[in-house]
Amino acid sequence: xxxxxxxxxxxxxxxxxxxxxxxxxxxxxxxxxxxxxxxxxxxxxxxxxxxxxxxxxxxxxxxxxxxxxxxxxxxxxxxxxxxxxxxxxxxxxxxxxxxxxxxxxxxxxxxxxxxxxxxxxxxxxxxxxxxxxxxxxxxxxxxxxxxxxxxxxxxxxxxxxxxxxxxxxxxxxxxxxxxxxxxxxxxxxxxxxxxxxxxxxxxxxxxxxxxxxxxxxxxxxxxxxxxxxxxxxxxxxxxxxxxxxxxxxxxxxxxxxxxxxxxxxxxxxxxxxxxxxxxxxxxxxxxxxxxxxxxxxxxxxxxxxxxxxxxxxxxxxxxxxxxxxxxxxxxxxxxxxxxxxxxxxxxxxxxxxxxxxxxxxxxxxxxxxxxxxxxxxxxxxxxxxxxxxxxxxxxxxxxxxxxxxxxxxxxxxxxxxxxxxxxxxxxxxxxxxxxxxxxxxxxxxxxxxxxxxxxxxxxxxxxxxxxxxxxxx
Ligand SMILES: [Ca+2]
Numbered sequence: 001x002x003x004x005x006x007x008x009x010x011x012x013x014x015x016x017x018x019x020x021x022x023x024x025x026x027x028x029x030x031x032x033x034x035x036x037x038x039x040x041x042x043x044x045x046x047x048x049x050x051x052x053x054x055x056x057x058x059x060x061x062x063x064x065x066x067x068x069x070x071x072x073x074x075x076x077x078x079x080x081x082x083x084x085x086x087x088x089x090x091x092x093x094x095x096x097x098x099x100x101x102x103x104x105x106x107x108x109x110x111x112x113x114x115x116x117x118x119x120x121x122x123x124x125x126x127x128x129x130x131x132x133x134x135x136x137x138x139x140x141x142x143x144x145x146x147x148x149x150x151x152x153x154x155x156x157x158x159x160x161x162x163x164x165x166x167x168x169x170x171x172x173x174x175x176x177x178x179x180x181x182x183x184x185x186x187x188x189x190x191x192x193x194x195x196x197x198x199x200x201x202x203x204x205x206x207x208x209x210x211x212x213x214x215x216x217x218x219x220x221x222x223x224x225x226x227x228x229x230x231x232x233x234x235x236x237x238x239x240x241x242x243x244x245x246x247x248x249x250x251x252x253x254x255x256x257x258x259x260x261x262x263x264x265x266x267x268x269x270x271x272x273x274x275x276x277x278x279x280x281x282x283x284x285x286x287x288x289x290x291x292x293x294x295x296x297x298x299x300x301x302x303x304x305x306x307x308x309x310x311x312x313x314x315x316x317x318x319x320x321x322x323x324x325x326x327x328x329x330x331x332x333x334x335x336x337x338x339x340x341x342x343x344x345x346x347x348x349x350x351x352x353x354x355x356x357x358x359x360x361x362x363x364x365x366x367x368x369x370x371x372x373x374x375x376x377x378x379x380x381x382x383x384x385x386x387x388x389x390x391x392x393x394x395x396x397x398x399x400x401x402x403x404x405x406x407x408x409x410x411x412x413x414x415x416x417x418x419x420x421x422x423x424x425x426x427x428x429x430x431x432x433x434x435x436x437x438x439x440x441x442x443x444x445x446x447x448x449x450x451x452x453x454x455x456x457x458x459x460x461x462x463x464x465x466x467x468x469x470x471x472x473x
Contacts, residue, residue: 017201017420028137029221030334030360033274034127034352036225037267038143038232039076039168039317041297042309042326043254044264052248052255053264055247058330059271061291064384065332066341072348073295073299075324075399075406076101076317078145080116080226080294085126085146087353087376091398091467095120098168099145101401110424111408114400114468120156125371127353128157131223134362139213140164143225158225161415162209173236173263175200190215190229191320201238201276203230203263209397211277226274228265233302237262241347257305288359290352293327300404314439319405320411320420321439325397333359333383341386346413348395350376358467359383359418375465395462400470408470412458419444419454428455 047067048054049060074080078098079090088286090096095118102118120126128138138249140153144164153161163189171188175196178189182257191197193205210226237245241262249256273293278284297308310316310323327349358380382390395412398422398425401408408423416434421427430444430451444451462469 002022028272029134031221032131032136032223032356033227033278033287033362034084034223034227034356035271035274035289036142036227037079037291037293037328038227038229039295039298039307040231040264040267040293040306040328041316042313042323042328044231044293044297044308045328047127047269048328050128050255050264051253052245053261055264055268057143057268057275057315058291058328060277061271061289061332061453062330062441062455065289066338066343068329068331068343068347068382069329070344070346071292071327071329072295072325072346072395072397073327075320075397075402076295077143077383078102078210081144081146082120082124083348083375084154084292084294084352085120085128085323085352086124087370087374088124088372089350089396089398089465090374091377091396091438091462092373092465093117093124094399094466094468096114096186097401098103099147099166100168101338107402109402109407110468110473112473113402113408113470116401116468120152122151122155123371126156127356128225130157130225130353130357130362132157132159133361134360135221137213137217137220137222138225139210139222140225141210141213142225143168143229143232144227154224154233154291162213163190163206163229164227165189165191165325165397167236169232170202171335172234173202173230173301177202177205183441188202198452201266201268203228203270207273212273214274214277214281214283214311230265230267231260233307235259235302238266241280242264252322255308257307259305260307274359287334288356289330290331290356291328291330292349292352293329296322296324296327299323312438315405315435317405318399320397320399320404320409322433322437324405331383336387343382343386345379345382345388345390346378346392346395347382349381350374351379352376354378355380355383370424377400394457396465398467400468410458410467411460412454412461414454417450418452419457421450423456430454 047062122387140158171181182190237259245258247262313323314321315323358378397411411420431439
């Protein structure tokens with residue numbers, strides 16, 4: 001056992017350990033399938049309001065589980081992934097930008113962005129390490145984006161890695177999934193998928209491998225971290241589906257991109273394959289399913305079209321307005337849990353770590369502990385009672401970098417109030433998300449007392465977690 005398993009343990013896993021969990025854990029450990037889509041926006045699924053994208057399997061999953069309407073991620077890839085695996089905020093980890101961004105020399109911007117680290121430190125405790133210590137098989141399939149070869153999934157508690165690299169996107173979704181990527185024409189590939197054949201499609205192939213691993217686990221408990229690359233750019237939809245959506249797009253529909261729509265339908269089909277396979281293997285009643293996205297939908301132009309819109313939310317990936325950070329989240333538990341519940345409590349990706357530990361009954365007795373303070377809190381209680389409240393005062397966000405949708409910024413949400421603070425001019429904006437979810441009416445002047453209080457809290461949080469901030473040039 002690794003020396004870092006110190007005793008600052010998950011009393012949270014004990015708190016509220018339900019009869020359901022205790023029974024499940026004592027009979028046979030629950031399996032976990034954690035499915036992450038990449039850059040999927042808040043309204044991109046049918047059950048979240050898309051009027052174009054067809055997602056029957058995910059809609060069905062939402063009917064069988066709990067659909068969160070105010071789930072948050074970090075605004076870009078690697079920070080969310082690090083937060084999910086550790087339960088710790090990206091700002092505390094110092095991983096505030098995607099990996100390539102952390103390595104890129106700063107551009108000629110007004111502020112010098114904060115220095116971010118590109119690789120998830122080995123000193124952190126990951127979900128995979130926790131599950132492995134508890135006797136689970138631990139599989140990573142798909143996008144990793146949390147470090148170089150020295151920080152690959154195999155070094156972070158996973159028994160096996162298929163498809164994960166330090167890159168954030170494939171060169172192409174079509175076989176052989178390799179080629180030059182981006183303006184730099186860097187050669188990229190997706191390892192672990194064998195020879196394959198022309199016509200193979202990346203999202204399908206990752207699922208093929210995931211299903212084989214579920215088979216191979218046989219009766220042993222497993223943690224499957226299935227992190228699809230899709231629907232991140234490049235927008236390579238299957239041609240037949242692209243054509244289908246091309247004929248369906250009408251003026252006035254919220255979503256308008258046929259390639260993106262095709263990729264989302266294929267994502268949905270593959271989630272359906274995983275669910276059907278679990279059913280066939282009689283594992284449905286022993287498996288927790290989580291489906292989420294790692295950040296808000298991308299609103300940039302790609303091949304001459306806007307990728308998606310997060311309307312009615314403002315902005316998209318990279319931004320700390322809701323469109324950048326609010327994401328779909330669906331969780332289905334086995335057993336007699338509420339079906340088709342909708343939960344409006346704000347939750348955040350750091351919560352998955354303590355939630356999964358609680359659901360699987362992993363406690364101090366398993367000898368597991370995070371590497372330090374957790375920002376996440378368990379929302380297991382909401383899965384049993386979606387109308388319950390979480391005991392949390394505020395959620396914080398920190399993106400001390402530039403992106404196409406933002407300049408360096410931090411934000412705090414407390415109750416219905418949300419404050420954003422921009423580093424370039426110390427400007428604050430205050431919104432009431434209950435009456436103004438689209439963040440159109442800045443109330444910072446009108447409600448100056450509330451704004452000042454929230455700003456103080458934001459500053460105190462940044463100091464507490466040691467958040468790195470931009471500096472003047
Ligand atoms: Ca992403």
